[in-house]
Amino acid sequence: MTVPAPVRAAFPVLLAGLLAGVAVVGALMADARGWARLEVVVAGVVFLAVALVVVAVRGVEDLGIGLLFVAVTTATWNGLSGAAVPVAQPALAAALLVLVGVAVAQRRRLVVPAWVWVLGGAILLIAVTSTFWPTDPGYLSARTRVPVPAEVAAAIPSFEVANLVNAVRWLISAVALPVAVCLAVTSRPRLAERLATAWVIGSTVNAAVAVTDELGVTAISARLVSIVDIGGRQAGLGAQPNHLALAVALVAPVVTWRVLTSVVRWPWIVAGVVLAGGLLSSGSRGGLVAAVLGIGLTVLSLSAGRRVIAPLLGAVACTVAVVWAVFPARVDDLLVALRLSGADSAAESDAVRSQIADQALEDWVYSPVRGIGLPVVADGHNIYLQLLAAGGVLLLLGFATAMVGFALDGRDLAAGGETLATVLVVCTAVWLVVGLVENQLTDAFLYVPFAVVAGLAARRRTRTPVTEQLVRGRGGPS
DSSP states (O other): OOOOOHHHHHHHHHHHHHHHHHHHHHHHHHHHHSSHHHHHHHHHHHHHHHHHHHHHHHHHHHHHHHHHHHHTTTTOOTTTTETTTEEEHHHHHHHHHHHHHHHHHTOOOOOOOOHHHHHHHHHHHHHHHHSOOOOHHHHHHOOSSSSSOOHHHHSSHHHHHHHHHHHHHHIIIIIIHHHHHHHHTTOOHHHHHHHHHHHHHHHHHHHHHHHHHHSOOOOEEEEEEESSOSSOOTTTTTTSSSHHHHHHHHHHHHHHHHHHHHHSSSSHHHHHHHHHHHHHHHHHHHHHHHHHHHHHHHHHHSSHHHHHHHHHHHHHHHHHHHHHOOHHHHHHHHHHHSSSSSSSSHHHHHHHHHHHHHHHHHHHHTTTTTOOGGTTTTTTSHHHHHHHHHHHHHHHHHHHHHHHHHHHHHHHHTTTTHHHHHHHHHHHHHHHHHHTTTOOOOOOGHHHHHHHHHHHHHHHOOOOOOHHHHHTTTTTTO
């Protein structure tokens, strides 16, 4: 039987209408029966609809790349989470599944730098050993130096569950993200720069929320983030003010690079101003030092930056002198806001950090080879002590090997004209320095430079003479 042409033409519309009706009824039933909140279901339906449109119009691979952009853009919004999982993690996991599926279907060769697997292997090794040969419960019950409020303790999962959850989150950040970027970047020469731009955009939105909340214009963080700093410091969409500050500090080199080298600079200058406002509202001393360090290293590492060192230093010195002479009270207020002067909270914070650092050191001494497990991977406020406490010498060596491999590939890419690689190495260097006084180690936004350099290295290793000419024909290396 032949179906009439008008019926065939109307079939997609009828199918779309049927699916929309089913989605509406399903959302209302889920809300009525308490299966899920209506806004969550609606967001899920909208996301699914957008995904179907992207697949229909652009193809499956573009869906994976779109999910990757969502993950990178929202990576710093780690205060927005469900079931303790930041919003970027599901998007990143889905992106990896889609991109791997496309690669398998098209029989593409997967090229990922070895240092990515080294870090992933070290994380997996510690997770497995901590699961099958757990730390003595007696030691765990007696180890807490810093008292934990009862309501907080009640929300903390068991050691076994926390070990698994932290392993999965860290593997998604440190392995899934680089692998997804390697799969996406090899066939798209300009994608690396665009991912770096998406990272900056996400951090700028994060900082903008902190600024408007600080000014009292909005209360976005209070509505969307489950934990709000009672001291008045702003976290934006981050889990904690220090997370916002580090997110700003890590993208500062990228913004500096763009300001120095872009033809159209004003959008990057605006982004820089917003990021600076977010940093000030966070009240983070470590974030301020990290941002200044990142900007300085970027200026020194780029030829365009070295040409402006003298006038830049002169302008900064004059500005500081004038502001200090004309508005001394405002300078004092700024120092207090950044907890560089007269802030009791800074002394309290330093005391707590000393206690938990001592605990991390004790954990490592208790189990020097493999640590006591990944549940303590964010406890020490020093990422190197945390690596030792959680995974002992094995995890620290795996992390160090991965970072050395990353730096060497970044150097080689920079020697080949990939200026972005130089900037991303600076970003990670800033994190490794400020990691002496901060605890962020497993969040996805920390591994964006790691992932993009991995993608650039993978693209270089898969280039043929023909693809090399195509890349140059599109404007040179990205």
